[in-house]
Amino acid sequence: MDAIEVIRAKRDRGELSTAQIDWVIDAYTGGAVADEQMSALAMAILLNGMNRREIADWTQAMIRSGERMDWSLLDRPTADKHSTGGVGDKITLPLAPVVAACGAYVPQLSGRGLGHTGGTLDKLESIPGWRASLSNDEMLGVLRAAGAVVCAAGSGLAPADKKLYALRDVTGTVESIPLIASSIMSKKIAEGTGSLVLDVKVGSGAFMKTVPAARELAETMVALGTDAGVRTVALLTAMDRPLGRAVGNALEVEESVEVLSGGGPADVVELTVRLAREMLAAAGVSPGKDPAKALEDGSAMDAWRRMISAQGGDPDAVLPRAAETLTVQAPSSGVLARLDAYAVGLAAWRLGAGRARKEDPVSFGAGIVLHAKPGDLVRDGQPLMTLHADETSRFDRALEALEGAYAVGPAAEEHLPLVIDRVTAP
Numbered sequence: 063m064d065a066i067e068v069i070r071a072k073r074d075r076g077e078l079s080t081a082q083i084d085w086v087i088d089a090y091t092g093g094a095v096a097d098e099q100m101s102a103l104a105m106a107i108l109l110n111g112m113n114r115r116e117i118a119d120w121t122q123a124m125i126r127s128g129e130r131m132d133w134s135l136l137d138r139p140t141a142d143k144h145s146t147g148g149v150g151d152k153i154t155l156p157l158a159p160v161v162a163a164c165g166a167y168v169p170q171l172s173g174r175g176l177g178h179t180g181g182t183l184d185k186l187e188s189i190p191g192w193r194a195s196l197s198n199d200e201m202l203g204v205l206r207a208a209g210a211v212v213c214a215a216g217s218g219l220a221p222a223d224k225k226l227y228a229l230r231d232v233t234g235t236v237e238s239i240p241l242i243a244s245s246i247m248s249k250k251i252a253e254g255t256g257s258l259v260l261d262v263k264v265g266s267g268a269f270m271k272t273v274p275a276a277r278e279l280a281e282t283m284v285a286l287g288t289d290a291g292v293r294t295v296a297l298l299t300a301m302d303r304p305l306g307r308a309v310g311n312a313l314e315v316e317e318s319v320e321v322l323s324g325g326g327p328a329d330v331v332e333l334t335v336r337l338a339r340e341m342l343a344a345a346g347v348s349p350g351k352d353p354a355k356a357l358e359d360g361s362a363m364d365a366w367r368r369m370i371s372a373q374g375g376d377p378d379a380v381l382p383r384a385a386e387t388l389t390v391q392a393p394s395s396g397v398l399a400r401l402d403a404y405a406v407g408l409a410a411w412r413l414g415a416g417r418a419r420k421e422d423p424v425s426f427g428a429g430i431v432l433h434a435k436p437g438d439l440v441r442d443g444q445p446l447m448t449l450h451a452d453e454t455s456r457f458d459r460a461l462e463a464l465e466g467a468y469a470v471g472p473a474a475e476e477h478l479p480l481v482i483d484r485v486t487a488p
């Protein structure tokens with residue numbers, strides 16, 4: 063077999079055989095297929111698609127490129143959640159301890175942010191002492207001690223995806239549903255969770271801008287998980303506006319701790335509880351403790367403190383703060399009609415909360431705190447949001463990103479419901 067034959071087949075809209083897919087993934091991981099050949103194939107897939115059988119084979123081949131973790135010796139079922147990424151999406155932080163407090167283990171391998179969406183590991187790393195890199199044995203130790211572990215995926219897990227994702231990032235081939243679905247699901251299946259809830263975001267701040275595109279991605283991923291023996295469901299949720307009121311690493315940790323203390327913004331609490339119920343049902347933990355109760359009675363907070371301490375973090379430490387702030391005021395009185403998620407994410411990124419290249423550091427204190435959400439009444443001159451940055455020189459570019467991103471008017475513009483739909487295996 064050779065790479066040119068496989069590239070030509072997909073270029074000419076053909077269907078790749080299982081043998082071709084197994085060969086090309088294996089040869090690419092081992093270096094026999096060059097980056098430029100894989101880029102051409104990725105572009106052909108982006109343009110011409112893959113059918114369900116091809117996507118399943120592609121996913122399985124990427125899983126086989128590395129190790130597959132196994133939690134079957136644990137005495138409780140495992141459940142995980144994956145979000146396709148959004149602005150202010152800190153849900154993993156309260157969710158993992160809530161689910162642990164309700165009776166399932168949560169083994170979550172997570173990532174760092176790139177572009178306008180933040181990464182869970184960057185948020186947790188703002189807690190002094192907290193360590194993202196754990197060996198498999200350490201992961202097991204944290205799971206046993208706290209019921210939940212959130213850490214970086216080691217290099218042994220789906221190495222084919224690691225290589226391919228970096229290539230797609232620089233060749234304009236990220237936005238392909240077959241490639242996104244197989245990339246996410248190869249890592250989640252290799253992680254060894256027994257059940258998985260996918261939070262597929264929809265709107266300007268998400269990968270998927272429309273409900274039909276998000277539904278197609280969700281259906282593809284649910285089918286991949288189900289076929290691999292992982293009980294998988296997906297929720298389509300709103301990302302046309304930011305989630306919660308905090309966007310930025312330490313700012314989002316603070317908001318998560320508020321939720322774990324029984325407070326916090328209503329949308330963050332609602333989504334945490336909804337996803338937790340889905341995870342517990344998928345894991346078969348019922349009737350267990352209700353997630354809303356775990357937030358109220360402090361048991362989720364206890365699990366959070368154990369989880370952070372077990373990874374070297376100090377749950378009582380003062381979090382980093384940016385040195386400078388700037389307040390944006392309401393331009394008139396009325397209702398905050400609109401607040402665009404992508405613009406807020408881009409502004410937070412320009413303030414230093416995100417990175418341009420994967421080796422760049424992030425500013426833990428940088429970001430945005432929203433004082434009003436769409437639908438809230440505001441008065442002329444009232445603070446709408448506070449920008450946080452380490453240097454005042456960052457404010458101008460952040461303000462540019464926010465131009466036209468919000469409007470005050472007589473009524474709120476139409477927006478997506480927080481939970482738009484639920485997708486299960488047929």
Ligand code: URA
Binds near residue numbers: 227236242243245246
């Ligand atoms: N996240 C992933 O892990 N892979 C993709 O392709 C897109 C988002």
